[in-house]
Amino acid sequence: MSYKEDALKYVYEAYKYKNKDKYKLALLEKAVNIAGQHDDVLFEMYCRFDLIDAYVFSGEIIKAFMHFTWCQAQRKKGYTDDKVIYNSIWHHKYISSEITEFTSISCEKINNVYENMKKIFIENNVSLKSYYSLRIEAYMSGIDNGTDIQEYYKKFLLEPEDEEYDDCRACTLDAIVRYYIFLGKYEKALKEAKNIINGTLKCAQIPHVTFAKLLLPLYELKKYELAETLQRKGIRLINGDKVFVTEIGFHMMYLALTNPEKGIKVFEKNYSNFLKANMDSSKMWFNVGAYALFSKLQENEVEIVKIKVPTSSKIYSEDGYNVSELSEFFRNESMSIMDAFDKRNNNSIVSDDVKRYLKICIGKE
Numbered sequence: 001m002s003y004k005e006d007a008l009k010y011v012y013e014a015y016k017y018k019n020k021d022k023y024k025l026a027l028l029e030k031a032v033n034i035a036g037q038h039d040d041v042l043f044e045m046y047c048r049f050d051l052i053d054a055y056v057f058s059g060e061i062i063k064a065f066m067h068f069t070w071c072q073a074q075r076k077k078g079y080t081d082d083k084v085i086y087n088s089i090w091h092h093k094y095i096s097s098e099i100t101e102f103t104s105i106s107c108e109k110i111n112n113v114y115e116n117m118k119k120i121f122i123e124n125n126v127s128l129k130s131y132y133s134l135r136i137e138a139y140m141s142g143i144d145n146g147t148d149i150q151e152y153y154k155k156f157l158l159e160p161e162d163e164e165y166d167d168c169r170a171c172t173l174d175a176i177v178r179y180y181i182f183l184g185k186y187e188k189a190l191k192e193a194k195n196i197i198n199g200t201l202k203c204a205q206i207p208h209v210t211f212a213k214l215l216l217p218l219y220e221l222k223k224y225e226l227a228e229t230l231q232r233k234g235i236r237l238i239n240g241d242k243v244f245v246t247e248i249g250f251h252m253m254y255l256a257l258t259n260p261e262k263g264i265k266v267f268e269k270n271y272s273n274f275l276k277a278n279m280d281s282s283k284m285w286f287n288v289g290a291y292a293l294f295s296k297l298q299e300n301e302v303e304i305v306k307i308k309v310p311t312s313s314k315i316y317s318e319d320g321y322n323v324s325e326l327s328e329f330f331r332n333e334s335m336s337i338m339d340a341f342d343k344r345n346n347n348s349i350v351s352d353d354v355k356r357y358l359k360i361c362i363g364k365e
Contacts, residue, residue, distance in 0.1 A: 004043060007034040011050055019057035020243075028054050032067075041079045045071050049087040052094070059243065059278065061098040065105075068095050072116065085124055089165055092117035096134050100141035101281035103340040111145055114138065127162035128155070133175050140182050140353070141281065142345030153179060170196065170206035178213055182353070186217035197230070208237045212247035215254035216360045227254070235266065242273040245282040252289030253361045256296040263293045264307060271309050284337035288354055291330035292361045298323045299362070 010031040017024035028051040035044040048067045055064035068091050075084055096113050099105050118131050132155045139149040180189035195201045196210045211234030218227035235251055238244035248270045255263030274286045304320040341350040
């Protein structure tokens with residue numbers, strides 16, 4: 001059996017498993033190790049492309065970034081073909097949409113990835129629509145390279161669609177909805193979300209993400225019935241799923257306002273996934289949601305709660321849990337990550353966003 005056949009045996013076996021499955025990752029890692037033992041750079045790149053996909057969809061973004069960086073270095077050395085170009089374009093999109101969510105990755109590195117993405121798009125006649133959409137996302141994560149978010153949005157609208165490399169229509173519309181939410185234009189966001197709310201557009205992550213982000217804006221608009229409907233539908237889609245730790249935070253913020261007892265159940269159901277999360281933004285928003293929840297319970301003069309959490313967690317106690325102490329703990333955790341984002345970004349975009357939501361759900365920062 002040749003080394004290619006040996007490696008591909010593991011690749012084909014990995015295809016039988018879902019992206020989140022640990023066995024898929026182990027099999028693809030084995031294939032990459034075999035490919036790396038031979039002087040066949042292109043074949044090793046092909047194997048790493050599969051591994052990057054699996055890492056991205058399993059939430060292992062730092063590992064994906066390492067393999068992505070290696071592959072792009074080889075491409076720039078001249079190891080390329082149509083398959084390399086195709087995967088490089090998509091992986092630039094995957095990686096750039098996630099690396100902004102880690103405080104340990106500098107703005108300089110992030111902007112380099114974005115500029116390299118723009119370059120490979122232009123070189124291969126790919127529409128810059130996705131590039132500008134991702135620049136909008138990056139701005140909302142505090143990556144301000146001197147161009148205003150509204151300027152990026154104008155460029156996004158002017159760019160032609162690209163059937164091969166654009167996001168699906170549901171994800172594209174969700175990005176528009178979240179852009180208007182970020183600007184505080186809640187009525188416009190709701191109007192744009194129509195085809196997501198009515199189920200016309202959907203995908204693996206939509207309406208899951210959209211519903212979560214609309215909850216507090218809908219509350220602000222006094223559209224309480226619609227907010228309740230989206231909360232019930234939305235939580236069924238994401239409860240207990242490790243991919244949606246961020247969105248669980250938004251549900252907890254909303255439930256702090258409307259139904260803290262239900263919020264406690266959501267907290268319990270998802271706390272173990274939160275402890276395993278590696279994305280700083282996800283950890284921050286879950287902490288913010290928990291802070292809002294326990295702060296509201298404290299405001300309602302609840303002193304002790306009974307919750308089930310893993311014994312390995314920092315808050316574990318054999319007795320009941322002091323609500324005031326929980327509120328303070330999650331506030332401190334939230335602020336620590338928020339401050340780390342502000343320090344990396346050298347601006348207050350992230351903290352301003354957090355404080356805006358906290359003002360809605362608990363009336364304070």
